[in-house]
Amino acid sequence: MLPPPILTIAGSDSSCGAGVQADLKAISALGCYALNALTSVVSETPGRVSKVCLLDADLVADQIRVLLDAFPIAAAKTGMLGGRSQVEAVVQVWKERSLSQLPLVVDPVMVATGGGKLLEDDAIEVVKTQLLPLATLITPNMDEAAVLWDRPVTTRQEMAACAQDLAAAFGTAVLVKGGHLIGAAADVLYMAGEKLHWFESERTVGVQTHGTGCTYSASIATGLGLGMDLPQAIDRAKRYVSAAISDYFAWKGSAGTVHALN
Ligand code: PLP
Numbered sequence: 686m687l688p689p690p691i692l693t694i695a696g697s698d699s700s701c702g703a704g705v706q707a708d709l710k711a712i713s714a715l716g717c718y719a720l721n722a723l724t725s726v727v728s729e730t731p732g733r734v735s736k737v738c739l740l741d742a743d744l745v746a747d748q749i750r751v752l753l754d755a756f757p758i759a760a761a762k763t764g765m766l767g768g769r770s771q772v773e774a775v776v777q778v779w780k781e782r783s784l785s786q787l788p789l790v791v792d793p794v795m796v797a798t799g800g801g802k803l804l805e806d807d808a809i810e811v812v813k814t815q816l817l818p819l820a821t822l823i824t825p826n827m828d829e830a831a832v833l834w835d836r837p838v839t840t841r842q843e844m845a846a847c848a849q850d851l852a853a854a855f856g857t858a859v860l861v862k863g864g865h866l867i868g869a870a871a872d873v874l875y876m877a878g879e880k881l882h883w884f885e886s887e888r889t890v891g892v893q894t895h896g897t898g899c900t901y902s903a904s905i906a907t908g909l910g911l912g913m914d915l916p917q918a919i920d921r922a923k924r925y926v927s928a929a930i931s932d933y934f935a936w937k938g939s940a941g942t943v944h945a946l947n
Pocket of ligand 1: 695704731732798799897899
């Protein structure tokens with residue numbers, strides 16, 4: 686059987702732990718064929734963003750269009766979009782091609798773990814008003830959830846309330862990721878009309894993760910492209926990401942130790 690093509694629309698991480706490179710690895714490892722539309726090139730290493738170059742919005746739209754023309758894309762994800770015009774380009778193609786039935790996972794990437802800014806401020810409003818309503822699932826971490834919700838998200842109760850409010854506001858399923866919670870790494874899924882689902886995994890201590898959010902959302906999109914429902918796709922993706930974290934690599938160099946997901 687041919688592997689379903691999965692599209693990632695995201696930025697390039699020169700260290701290949703996050704961004705489009707993380708997505709390509711996850712999609713391939715989980716049994717699908719990876720396609721990419723690049724939005725930006727970031728020169729970075731884990732924990733350090735040096736330079737960000739956003740690509741022309743027409744080029745972003747054109748990459749998506751040519752891929753849609755050529756491949757039977759089964760699901761898509763967005764990662765780092767970078768700026769307002771790149772977000773608008775994605776929205777424009779989704780509308781002109783009537784892609785509302787195509788499973789779309791939106792990872793609302795804003796800031797790298799090391800503090801580097803990956804989304805311009807004036808793009809946040811367009812993400813909220815135009816992109817999130819097109820999503821099948823959005824996957825904010827606690828910081829991104831707080832920006833979208835306009836309130837702090839620090840506890841399990843707040844994660845659950847936030848997931849329900851965002852689902853109602855944007856008409857999409859919401860997975861709030863609690864990787865920053867003390868204790869087990871717990872994420873909560875809310876889909877309209879359903880009970881909350883919690884997904885938990887052991888925390889691996891001592892590793893500075895980079896690219897876990899990218900890997901997670903790409904893995905979920907892959908599951909959806911293979912025909913899984915949301916809880917099944919998230920459960921498999923969570924197990925894949927947790928295994929990649931606990932099997933991490935560490936290199937010692939002049940800039941200190943760098944960690945990468947296996
Ligand atoms: N670099 C790129 C290109 C990304 O897309 C992302 C996250 O989506 C990151 C860096 C951030 O990775 P992390 O916060 O895991 O360091």
